[in-house]
Amino acid sequence: MQDWRDALGESAARSDEAAIAPFARTLFRSAPRPAGVVRVHSRDEVVAAVEVANRRRVPLYPVSRGRNWGFGDASPMREEQVILDMSGMDRVISVDPDLAYAVVEPGVSQAKLAACLRETAPRLWMPCTASTPDASVLANAVERGWGHTPYGDHFAHVAGMEVVLGDGSVIGTGFGQSAPSSTTYLSKGGPGPSLEGLFSQSNMGIVTRVGVWLMPEPEHFRAFFFTLNEGGSLEEVIERLRPLRLTGVLQNPVHVYNDVRAASFVESPSPVEQAAGALGPDARRKLRERHAVGPWNATGAFYGSRAVVWANSRTLKRELSGLGSLRFVTPQLLARVERVARPLARLGIGAARTVAEQISRAQAPLDYLRGIPNDYAMAGCRWRVRELTDPGALDPFANSCGIYWVVPTCPARGSDAQRLVDIVESVCHRHGLDALISITLLNGRMLILPVHIAFDRDDADEAARAEACHHELLDAVIAAGYPPWRVGNAGMPALAHTGSWEAVARIKKALDPRGVLAPGRYGTEPPAEPDAAVN
């Protein structure tokens, strides 16, 4: 630690409890406690920190903002790793309103970029996720996170990385590899081999800067909310949506989610229900009635000129006809309804209260769909938390929220989606846990099916079941030919056992010869079995 203090200043490297605590906690059952924390504020400081790590052969675990909830949070892969905390590198370096992109550092949160755009380029929409507004924009893209706008495949919508390699050398990717370049942030590619993908879901280098593409505000924007009829078929929904996504009628990665997932944003099962394990068919039917949701539901939006939005809306309506109810909502409509319903609700008029509540529930997705981050969906983390110690807080650490994500992919076919759902429900229910499932039509060919395994961290038995469920489910989907889109730290061992990581390991060795960057991450070497550590 002293070497880092010498290089970066007295307060930059710490190993005291207060400094370590934010990186030693986890939403998993357990996670390794880091050996220390090094804080950096610039690319050059990252280089200096990496040089010390090489000299002293101490592994670093880079963290952007540490909001990787349910995928490893801010915690390292192993105990001996020292956190490289980049949250202080939080500059929005530039915004180009004509070419529609921003250049950001790892510490820039969704909220910060959103605020910056409101100031400097209010007609540009950022790609945003339904996770906390505190999360890093860069890290989400680099981990191949996904979101709700037409730019929802986040890694596909960034270009031009600045990367510090494991030996401390700095490279640009794509068109940024040669200098000078006016096209660094404008396209993937660049003459010669494209390295950008190497630094996604990776421990090959530390991304210290990237260009994030922004979407010009469309002339018109219209969200839709679909509710599948009781007894309706998920297969049919997927079969109807696929051609629309393939042909671009659906421009954004539409989200399809089951009843428990829909309900998780507004309530939790009762203690009695929790004690009985996963909710059974009756409880789920009642849940659906209570919240006016279907067995499956879908949310998306249309963007463009008024004529295009209307034409595409009509096509969707035609294709989903007979399957369930479809409602269209615009921000303008919501505002009008709100102006009427809110005062009435305050007067205690029941129907108006319901309407007002429905409006609140529509507002958050409406915002994600147009690049406005908000923390509405964070409430879903509380599913199965027995007692909210801080009912007002959406930070999952403020309560005993536990989360494991398992994120299989499958072909965009109804039969595959249903088969995968069956696997997921069977494994989750066997462990007495609900399968909170959403399905993202990232493109028209493949589905991502994130499963939120929610548990109460204060319940040791449930935490153990959640961990076992995560491991078993990950193995099951891989074995079934539905490989994960991404895995959390807890999933690295499962990944290392499948596929060939030999070429990846060779490249890792070439770029990080002493293995100082996040060893054990993303299968480039079989990680040690995680120790049960401080939670």
Added chain:
Amino acid sequence: MQDWRDALGESAARSDEAAIAPFARTLFRSAPRPAGVVRVHSRDEVVAAVEVANRRRVPLYPVSRGRNWGFGDASPMREEQVILDMSGMDRVISVDPDLAYAVVEPGVSQAKLAACLRETAPRLWMPCTASTPDASVLANAVERGWGHTPYGDHFAHVAGMEVVLGDGSVIGTGFGQSAPSSTTYLSKGGPGPSLEGLFSQSNMGIVTRVGVWLMPEPEHFRAFFFTLNEGGSLEEVIERLRPLRLTGVLQNPVHVYNDVRAASFVESPSPVEQAAGALGPDARRKLRERHAVGPWNATGAFYGSRAVVWANSRTLKRELSGLGSLRFVTPQLLARVERVARPLARLGIGAARTVAEQISRAQAPLDYLRGIPNDYAMAGCRWRVRELTDPGALDPFANSCGIYWVVPTCPARGSDAQRLVDIVESVCHRHGLDALISITLLNGRMLILPVHIAFDRDDADEAARAEACHHELLDAVIAAGYPPWRVGNAGMPALAHTGSWEAVARIKKALDPRGVLAPGRYGTEPPAEPDAAVN
């Protein structure tokens, strides 16, 4: 060669003149003559060939179909290299009509895939280029070629490579890295670092298979042809088109091309004009009058439901109003006009003949725009050829066509486009050569500006000027901050002198430790200056 014969059969490896000739010719001024040719018919034979190359330390130069016209054709980087000819690996391995993709080997030509789709999935459109139908689909994507349909960024629309590395090991990329996987060909990504980009514009491995995404035939399709007014401004055209491309009103990479480029498909300058060097302003004005083209012209198309196509057409019309003439053409319209005009033209009626000619000229772009490859644009290779020895042939080797491509990128701003055009014209004209320029709006943020430097290979002086022009122009655009999208074999030295290739070299060493794959390609080591070799 005997080792290869032992491994692959008596006729597989040859170094006689007949075998070498197709790989020793070039459309450049000169190119190295390979040491031999090894023909393979399967992935396993590629592995066997690479193993021999490692054992004997003889470098291989992999060629898919050898139609890389003007970028190196079928010729190697250096004389000692042995061609690995994969044209015999020409299987369309599968076509999935629902998920809309095909899996192809390197030897599959555009024509072959098109024919296969007509048979098996006539409602799917392939991404196609305006180059010869004989060109390899896989190689074009892997070299990051571009085309005309909405899938025009070809590398962005493939997924799931099978790659033979330099040591003979075989890997899958993306979701194909783990087995079994049902999503190999359906999305980029895959858990862990994404290697796919590494094998584009690269000598890191030999791509032996890839999934190519196909576009579902839209309900309606409508092409547009725009002609800028005399005296009109390219800057203005780009400024008007950019927002339309950014917002998805323009769904395909619209092509914008200058007068000489437009004319090059139908005529060549007269011998007198050729002798005077580049065409001057007067000659170009006459050319424009003769062919009814503008100083700049644009071609693109709309795809979707009838309502969406009409809405987007109206938007384009509004945005381009006042700048020039805009015409919309559908295949149905063309067929109707043709039914009327052709018989009249055959009767010698002048106006009808003109109309018939215009129809022919519209037919080819109309076909590219909907994924039907054809060789119309190959006629452009004949620009500056003094005497057509085989007037009926479009194969550039059938006549003395010479081509160098220089392909800079620039921000999608009018001012940048104009500045780059000025640089290009100034360098080309100084060498007495025309600047045949097209501009591709690959996405809404960046332009690719391919410059076709056409010359007559039988004119030694002109060939020397063309080569000098290529080198000088490539250096000039790099220096101006407009790095190339791709370079041909002749451009590798310029590339090696710019940017940092150190990380690329390290990865190359890790994946191809003995350097047997195409040494000198894409800057992974500074190539020797090319020898003047057999043409």
